[in-house]
Amino acid sequence: MPCALLRAIQPLAPRGWLCDRRPTILSIAFVEAALLCIWRLFSIARRGTFLTTLTVRWVNALILSLAGGTGMLAAISAVLSSGPQTGGGGPAVGLGLMAGMSLGVALVLGVTAWRHRVLQVVRETAKQQRSIQP
Numbered sequence: 427m428p429c430a431l432l433r434a435i436q437p438l439a440p441r442g443w444l445c446d447r448r449p450t451i452l453s454i455a456f457v458e459a460a461l462l463c464i465w466r467l468f469s470i471a472r473r474g475t476f477l478t479t480l481t482v483r484w485v486n487a488l489i490l491s492l493a494g495g496t497g498m499l500a501a502i503s504a505v506l507s508s509g510p511q512t513g514g515g516g517p518a519v520g521l522g523l524m525a526g527m528s529l530g531v532a533l534v535l536g537v538t539a540w541r542h543r544v545l546q547v548v549r550e551t552a553k554q555q556r557s558i559q560p
Contacts (some may be wrong), residue, residue: 452494452498456491456494457491457495458494459491463488463491464488466483479548482541485541486541492533493530493534496530496534506523
């Protein structure tokens with residue numbers, strides 16, 4: 427987050443909350459967690475062991491990190507739009523935050539649907555392997 431945005435929401439936040447840049451660190455942590463999950467999923471796919479429960483765990487972590495990042499955008503939007511001191515942050519800031527939240531919700535829904543399909547395939551594969559073994 428730019429420093430101007432932090433200064434704009436400073437009067438609305440609890441005392442000392444924004445002084446140490448916690449929202450920025452938390453936002454960066456969500457982005458890094460999502461990138462880590464994507465990297466691990468690519469590593470699993472490269473090894474050829476994509477249809478395992480490990481894949482489902484990393485997809486779950488990806489969903490949580492995307493939802494957390496979207497929640498951070500929603501919290502920033504709420505703080506900016508509710509405070510009379512900030513004036514809503516202007517139309518560009520508001521539209522950018524709304525676009526980011528919309529993209530975040532779309533990503534969460536898309537990855538959740540993909541997770542459902544991966545989970546189905548993992549269960550079918552496990553069921554087939556059990557029926558083959560004597």
